Every structure is written in structure tokens, then in C-alpha cells.
Amino acid sequence: MAIEIDNNEKKNRTFDIDKIRNDFPILKQLINGKPLVYFDNAATTQKPLSVINKIESYYKEINSNIHRGVHTLSQRATVEYEATREKVMRFINAENLSEIIFTKGTTDSINLVASSFGKKFVKEGDEIIVSQMEHHSNIVPWQMLCEEKNAHLKVIPINDSGELIIEEYEKLITEKTKLVSIVYVSNSLGTINPVKEIIKIAHSKNVPVLIDAAQAIQHFKIDVKELDCDFLCFSGHKVYGPTGIGVLYGKQALLESMPPYQGGGDMIRSVSFSKTVYNSLPAKFEAGTPNIEAGIALGTAFDYINSIGIENIFDYETDLFNYANEKILAIDKLIPIGTAKNKSGTISFILDGVHPHDIGTILDFDGVAIRTGHHCTQPVMERFNLPATARISFGLYNTKEEVDIAIKSIKKVFEVFI
Amino acid sequence: MAIEIDNNEKKNRTFDIDKIRNDFPILKQLINGKPLVYFDNAATTQKPLSVINKIESYYKEINSNIHRGVHTLSQRATVEYEATREKVMRFINAENLSEIIFTKGTTDSINLVASSFGKKFVKEGDEIIVSQMEHHSNIVPWQMLCEEKNAHLKVIPINDSGELIIEEYEKLITEKTKLVSIVYVSNSLGTINPVKEIIKIAHSKNVPVLIDAAQAIQHFKIDVKELDCDFLCFSGHKVYGPTGIGVLYGKQALLESMPPYQGGGDMIRSVSFSKTVYNSLPAKFEAGTPNIEAGIALGTAFDYINSIGIENIFDYETDLFNYANEKILAIDKLIPIGTAKNKSGTISFILDGVHPHDIGTILDFDGVAIRTGHHCTQPVMERFNLPATARISFGLYNTKEEVDIAIKSIKKVFEVFI
Amino acid sequence: MNLDLRELYQQVILDHNKNPRNFKILTNYNHFAEGYNPLCGDKIDIYVLIESNIIKDVSFVGNGCAISKSSASLMTTILKGKTEEEAKQIFENFHVMITGKLNEEKSLEELGKLAVFQGVKEFPARVKCASLAWHTFNAAVKNEKTVTTE
Amino acid sequence: MNLDLRELYQQVILDHNKNPRNFKILTNYNHFAEGYNPLCGDKIDIYVLIESNIIKDVSFVGNGCAISKSSASLMTTILKGKTEEEAKQIFENFHVMITGKLNEEKSLEELGKLAVFQGVKEFPARVKCASLAWHTFNAAVKNEKTVTTE
Numbered sequence A, B: 001m002a003i004e005i006d007n008n009e010k011k012n013r014t015f016d017i018d019k020i021r022n023d024f025p026i027l028k029q030l031i032n033g034k035p036l037v038y039f040d041n042a043a044t045t046q047k048p049l050s051v052i053n054k055i056e057s058y059y060k061e062i063n064s065n066i067h068r069g070v071h072t073l074s075q076r077a078t079v080e081y082e083a084t085r086e087k088v089m090r091f092i093n094a095e096n097l098s099e100i101i102f103t104k105g106t107t108d109s110i111n112l113v114a115s116s117f118g119k120k121f122v123k124e125g126d127e128i129i130v131s132q133m134e135h136h137s138n139i140v141p142w143q144m145l146c147e148e149k150n151a152h153l154k155v156i157p158i159n160d161s162g163e164l165i166i167e168e169y170e171k172l173i174t175e176k177t178k179l180v181s182i183v184y185v186s187n188s189l190g191t192i193n194p195v196k197e198i199i200k201i202a203h204s205k206n207v208p209v210l211i212d213a214a215q216a217i218q219h220f221k222i223d224v225k226e227l228d229c230d231f232l233c234f235s236g237h238k239v240y241g242p243t244g245i246g247v248l249y250g251k252q253a254l255l256e257s258m259p260p261y262q263g264g265g266d267m268i269r270s271v272s273f274s275k276t277v278y279n280s281l282p283a284k285f286e287a288g289t290p291n292i293e294a295g296i297a298l299g300t301a302f303d304y305i306n307s308i309g310i311e312n313i314f315d316y317e318t319d320l321f322n323y324a325n326e327k328i329l330a331i332d333k334l335i336p337i338g339t340a341k342n343k344s345g346t347i348s349f350i351l352d353g354v355h356p357h358d359i360g361t362i363l364d365f366d367g368v369a370i371r372t373g374h375h376c377t378q379p380v381m382e383r384f385n386l387p388a389t390a391r392i393s394f395g396l397y398n399t400k401e402e403v404d405i406a407i408k409s410i411k412k413v414f415e416v417f418i
Numbered sequence C, D: 001m002n003l004d005l006r007e008l009y010q011q012v013i014l015d016h017n018k019n020p021r022n023f024k025i026l027t028n029y030n031h032f033a034e035g036y037n038p039l040c041g042d043k044i045d046i047y048v049l050i051e052s053n054i055i056k057d058v059s060f061v062g063n064g065c066a067i068s069k070s071s072a073s074l075m076t077t078i079l080k081g082k083t084e085e086e087a088k089q090i091f092e093n094f095h096v097m098i099t100g101k102l103n104e105e106k107s108l109e110e111l112g113k114l115a116v117f118q119g120v121k122e123f124p125a126r127v128k129c130a131s132l133a134w135h136t137f138n139a140a141v142k143n144e145k146t147v148t149t150e
């Protein structure tokens, strides 16, 4: 069992940015002869050496299939894999291990819920509520479900700052609403949604809520009990862990009431052609050989975050974000997209007369990696009548100096295009 | 483009077992003070250093999200990830890149087909044919589909040697049959099924065939054009690659006719709340951030296999298998389970009066890792009226000396239990 | 033979494995449960007769590895005549022992014949084998139908 | 300014980006296609009027990055008056150039004004931008409605 450090002690640990940067080998890469300035963290984060080393030692020392083996390697691998489930449970303060389902990523998690919850609870004429700022992975699975079931997808609109219009949300909930599925932090606008309030409103009408925490889990403390969310999803690769692993948290009673998603090994108790009995949670939703390597390394990623303290990460990143936001928004002819009061992690913008794709190319010349495009949120682009934006998104290893380099590079864009 | 070496040249390359064993760092591990003898290859294979190094260098040098990035890292990662698709295409001789879908593994691949093909083509009263020797992952998805659609699952029986009874299969195919889904090599019996014949029979009645090649791809040459199979699945982790990645091959026209499986990023061309347009193949079936790391490293695993030559692997393993089969079957009071004429990779057995679980524990004392249990093939256990078997399964790095160690250890079981 | 191996497979265990005691279906019982260990395919049915809080009779049938079979067999011999509370206490001590958390000589003594299972603590994969019968007995007493250890 | 950067964003390209030629919907056309580059959200509509195998008129509308827009603009100025076969040949040369497979000075000369795009070959991610208009033109001529480059 992990030793609990009280919050004050956590706060008092210093945030040693030089040491942290040293933990990420890729930051020493040169891109076009310049040091990499990695500002594409919302797409995927870089990995600390401890995570990389864990994968290496896993394959060099204990690689084995898990759950069904009596031999030593299989036992070791099983123990390490299941240890991650416990780390995740503690990190988000879930009630028990049955509530932590390993998936391929956020997209897989949401599809699991859309399929399984949908099969059980969504009927013709029912309604699902999402928002206009959802990632495609929190839109398309519901569209597919609604098409199949003849149900309806309702959309909470956003205002010009990129904030949800809560009054409209309240009007959308009816007796037909079966689920509200909402992003915690928008990956294209940076908006932090008032999910606690959203959940309260839904619960007052007995509607469960799914929270897409893909852009939240890496930036601030999440407590599923305090939020009282019914489902919560995130991707390992956006929280300093490997690709190919994600988490679906669900309240136990809800998960128990849902039918399995995929069929295969591990998710069954017994199989025969006359009668197959499904396994209990969490195995019921984990068919087939899991991503063992990534599951184990995800635990190491959480160890890493815990060694710094998520509150310290939040404080550091908030300071960095405020610095960047002020300086970037001060750039002449730069138009920010998404100006919500509560923001985290992401600054989206366009430059007058320059296509974001060209901005991306020019910044890349200076080693600055940003993302340009619709960020898998085309309804947001439509809302602001844009084909694309340029997006700077932060990780715990970014610095103010890097922000300055990016700003210099953004100014260069005008030199080229005038 | 890879340089094509003609078959004769491939054959003439020597199979240098010492060098090969050196390529796998884990083989130097001691288990209970004894050198690891890894005979659990059907569960998962060990990884060559080149694969481990690839993962490491991926994270240290180019880690980035793919497909939508203009910056340097994203481009590099995209190129490497897509290079694996081409390697897989060549390895199984598919017609084009659209036919290679990346999944999480065999289980995910089969679930994809059961869900998507099922949605489109399977109606009430229709029939799906599997066999009695299928892995649970090729049973449960079809049971779930049949339950949902009120369709029927038909089962090809096996004889006492663990071979499919082809005459029974021929009787099972009717106008109601929508798909035949068959394992190429049984993971619990070792039987190599006559899949070419099975496919021919199905095609003569216009029924498509899925081949579960999870236990075949690593042992001998597979040519999807020659087999003329409609779908083929395998897992990366059983072919010397990482966990969390698998392949679904499908004939292009068939894949094109099928609806998408999961919804999310990458699998769409454009999303709006009024109309969402799905992407073309293979992206249509690949929602969300893929397992980039594992995708890239799977390519390295195929490079490794190609560097040895799959024909050479087949020759070496055949010789090893024959040696082991003869010597193991000669053990007094040992009863082999699965005595088909054509076998590959796996020897299952029981010892009179000793539970397989105890065999597993005793062998583990000597560093010999085998699997005991039902191997996710409970209908096979039922067929032979057994709770479990002990299974030895081979990889390209195993040796006759290792077989001798295992045999000595099996004999020790009797010492304990007499 | 390997020393550790002999520690796991003690003679008493091998004996109970070969000649399990109370290996039958009770004709007169008022509690019953099925236990599964999907890891190795173990399956054990437990039959119990309890009268005025006393375990009058207990038996088992099923199949499993040497550890689970002998553990079931020994359990039946020990529980007969005990009260429910005593049974609970014995299982607690037993569980503490096989998971390696026992540190007082005294409690080991208390465990009596069950001490032959102390080698199990070195084999995490086998703890479930050793405890399956006990979990199933508990389920039977609580009138739960099935139990799984995983 | 960075040298390589200037090689990609040549003055001609910037000029066509700012003042695209033939940026309109033809009132009289007999071929049309829509082109998408989902990578950057580029979307281009191409209108073509072909009479007796001669490209009488060609225009475009849409939005995209500087490379795709200027490529579309330059394409329209070059194709006017050419035969379908000549257009095909030009695109082939162009494609060879931007994918970095051109090795004869002669063909570069043949490409004339299009040579300003030779910097693109250093930017694999931008090849699709430069070729989008051409692919769309091809689709229009073949009477395919939409084309995507990915």
C-alpha cells in the first residue's frame, strides 16, 4: 500500500524544472538544428525515463501473459499489471478495483459505454446530451448509437468565449434523457467546464453523466467521489504513459448492470456452446490479452506524477499558462479562439491572413512543435466559422523560455507573409 | 521497398540458434536459480532486442501523435507507423494497404468483424459456423452476435485426435450460413486445420471465411491470396512484437461494404451534428489514437522474422517439434491431448493422477515456464472430459536441450506424487 | 527432490490428495455452495450440516490440484464438531498463514494440522488453491450459491 | 529569415496566396470536383470548361494553406489552353518534382513557373497541400465528384 503524504507536505516539495526536464530524454532532441520545444501535449505527452525504462525492463525481465499462468514470470507480470489498477483507483479516488476498466484509450472507453450502456438503457426516442465542444470521440459513438436505436443526440451550445451555455443545458434535459456525456477540459478551446454543476443538474433528474477527462487528468486533481460522476475516461498516452492503454472508470452498480462489450478470453467465467457465463468486474469488460506492457508502464507514469505531486503540477502549469496566455494574446493580429474564464493547458489561435498550417510549418523550422487543424473538434471550428486553428498545449516540462521562443517564431510568420 | 530475396537464398541462410538466443535478453533470466526455459510461447512470445530498442528509441526520439500533425516528430512517427502497415501487407501478401486494419489484438479483430459484419449481414435465423476447438475469442463474440440477432451458432465437431470432422462441416453449411470462422492452428491441441479446403468448401456456397491465425503467423508462411480467406486475424504479441496491437486483414470489397466499428477521431472524414462522413479504408476501422509505439515496434518484429526467414523458422521449429513430440510422448503415464496428423507449435498433455496445475508449479521450480489450464478453450476440455491440460509451446529460440530439461522436470512430478 | 518443493508438497498434503476424506455428497445437509477457481479450472462443491450452531457434518466433491483438494479434505476433518464462530476463526488464522502474514509462533501452533500448508505462502499463485474450499464453506454457511477466487 | 523557409515560401507562392488568380466560380463549366485535405482542413472546388479536348477555362474557390492555395492558383493559369494530355503530363512532372524524384535539369525547366514549388520536396507533410488542386482537377476531368488526399 502506498504511503500517504499529506497535502501540505506535497505542496512544500519544490518543483525542480531542470530535474524534471532531465527526466524526459526527448527534450534533448534537435529539430531542424534547434532544441525541440514540444507544445503538442494535448495530442500526446512525452514520457519520462522511468516509464521508458519500465517498458524495457518489462520485456527484458518479466514479459509474460497474465491472469492465467502459474509460472513465475506470469505471476510477476500479473502482480505488476494489477498494481496499476490500484494506482489508478487511488489516483482518482475510486471506491474499489472493480470500477477501474482498462481500455485502449479514451475513444475505446467511450465506445464501450456507448455500446454497452446503450444496448441496455437506450431505446427509440430516448435522448443523449453532449456539447458543441466535444472531441469527435465523444460525438461519433453517440451518433452511431442514436442511428441504430432511433434515439436523438442533443447538443449543448457554446457562447463566443467557448463556454457551455448552462441555461440551454438545463432546458435540454428531459425525461427522455438517458445520459449526459461531457468533456472536462476542451482540447481545442482549453475551456474547463463546470462538470460538478453539470453532474448535479443531471443527477437531480436521475440522469447519469460521463466525463471525458482526456485533457484534465494530467493537469489537476480529479476525485470521482467528489465529482460524483458516473463514468470517467482518459488516455494513458496523454498523462505521460504509453499509447494503447486507457481507463474507463464507472460506478460499480452501473457497470454491473451493463452487458459485456467485447467477447473473448478473460471476460468469461465459463464457456460452452450451450451456456456461457460472464466474468465479474473488471474482467467482464476486458476481453483478450490486454496491453500488459502499457498497463504496467501506466502505473509508472502515475508513480512519476505522484513523486512530483499533482497539486504542484497544477500550480506550476497555472503560472506558466497565465504567462503564456498574456504574452501570446498580446501579439498583434493574433486572434485567440476560446477565451473562457476558466482555462487549462491549451491556447488556440489564428493569425489574420495566414492559414494555421503555414504557422505550424514555420514554427517547426524553429523546433517548435504545435498542432494545427480542427483538433478532432469540427463542430467547434464550425461554431467559430474557421477551417482550423493553431494550438499550443502545455506539459509539466514546458517553460516560460519556451513560450518566448514560440512567440518569437509566431512573429516570424508575419515576416514571411507580409 | 524491401529487396526481395528469392526462396532458395532464404533457405540457404543458416539458422544460428546461439545468435538468435542472444537476441532475446530475457532468456538470460534465472528463475528459482535456474536458467529460464520459456515454453509458454502460445500465450505470448518473448521480444528480440531490436523490438525493445525500437520502443526505447521511439520514446526517446520521435514520440508524437500521428496522422494529423505538421511538425517534424509527428511526420516521422506517421511514416514509421504506416511503414508497418506495408510490412504486414507484404508479409501476408495482401493486395493493398486498405486491407490491413490495426486492432488491439486477435480478440479485438474478431469482435470488430462480429460487430460490423454482423450488423450488416447477419439477420434472424441466419447461421455462423465455428468449430469445437476455437479459442473463446472466436466463440463468445459470435454467441453475443447470435443472441442479439436471434441467429444460430453451428459447431464443427472434432474427433478423438483433435481434428475437425470435415464431413460434418460440409453438412453444416446451408443457405443460411453467413460466415465460417475457424482457427488455423489450435492453441490447446496444436492441430493445423486444412483451412484451404475449408475455405474452398465455403466459397463453393458463397460463404466468406475468417481465419484466426493467432497461432499460425509466427510458425509458417501465410499467403492470404493463396488461401483466398476473406478475413484473417493475429496478435502482435504472439509474433515477437509488443502487446496491444493486432491485425485484421480483410478483402477490400468486403471491408468497404461493412459499417464502421468504433467511432472517434481518424475514422471520420468530417463530423457535424447534422451529418458525419466516415473515412475510407483502413482509417474507417481505426478510431482514436492508435497504439503508435506498438504499431512501429510490430514492424521491427517483422523485420526480425524476415532477417531469419519464415521458411527457416518453419524448418527449425518442425525439427524441434518432432524431437519434442517423440520424447515427451514416450514418457510413461503421460497422455497426450491432441494427436492430429498435422500439428504445430504446441504439445498438450496430462499425467495420470496429477492435476496440471501441480505439474506447472513443479516445472516452474526448474525454471520451466509452461501453461496449465483450459487455455481459453473450454469446449476442447469438455470434449476430452478434462478440467485442464499442461501445455508446452515453442518459439524460434527454443532448443532440444530445453526440451530435455522439461522432460527431466516432468519425470520429477512423479517422484513428488508417488 | 528440491527442498522448497517438499515444503509445498508435504506428505500430509499428498496423502489427502490421494485419499481425500469426506469426499462424498451428504445425504443430510442444510448448506451448500459451489466454488470455482477459473485460474486452474478447480471446482469444488461443499455440503454442510449445521445444527444449533454446531457443524455436525461437512463434505466435498469436485476436482482440483493437490493443494486445493487436500485443503478441502483437511478442512472437512477439522471443522466437524466446531461452532460457526470457531470455524471462522480457524479460517482467519489459516488465511493469515498462507498469505505469509503470520508472525507469532503461537498462532501457528493453534493451526495444528493445517500448518502443513505454510509452504503455500511462497507460492502466491497457489494461495487461491489453498483457500478455495474455505471460501466455499463460508459461502455455503451464508447461503450464497457460488463463489469464485481469482 | 531562415533560408529553407524562403525556399518553401517563395515570393511567387506568397503572391498567389495573397492574390489568387481565377478565384471564382465559372458560370460556364462542364467539369467540377471538390477536393479535401483532412490533415489541415483544406477544401478546394475546381471548375473546368473543356471543349474539343482543350481546357478552355479553369477556376477554383475554397480555403487552404498558402501552399495549396497558390498551387491551385498557379495551376489555373498554366492549364488554360492546354489539352487534357498536356495537363496530365504537367501534373506528372509536377508530382515527380514535389516528391523529390526529379533528377534531370531538363524536366525542371519544362515545369516553368511551377518550379517555385520545388522547395516542397523537403516538407513531406506539405506534398499533399501542393498536389490537392491537381488531384481535384483530375477528379473533375474524370467526372468524379470528390477527392481526398491523406
Ligand SMILES: Cc1ncc(COP(=O)(O)O)c(C=O)c1O
Pocket: A265, A288, A289, A290, B042, B043, B105, B106, B107, B108, B135, B137, B138, B183, B185, B186, B187, B212, B214, B215, B235, B376
Ligand atoms: C488461437 C487463438 N485465438 C485467439 C487468441 C486471442 O488472442 P489475444 O488474447 O491476443 O486477443 C489466442 C491467444 O490466446 C489464440 O491462441
Ligand SMILES: Cc1ncc(COP(=O)(O)O)c(C=O)c1O
Pocket: A042, A043, A105, A106, A107, A108, A135, A137, A138, A183, A185, A186, A187, A212, A214, A215, A235, A376, B265, B288, B289, B290
Ligand atoms: C478531449 C479529448 N477526448 C478524447 C480524446 C481521444 O483520445 P484518444 O485518441 O487517446 O482515444 C482526446 C484526444 O485527442 C481528447 O483531447
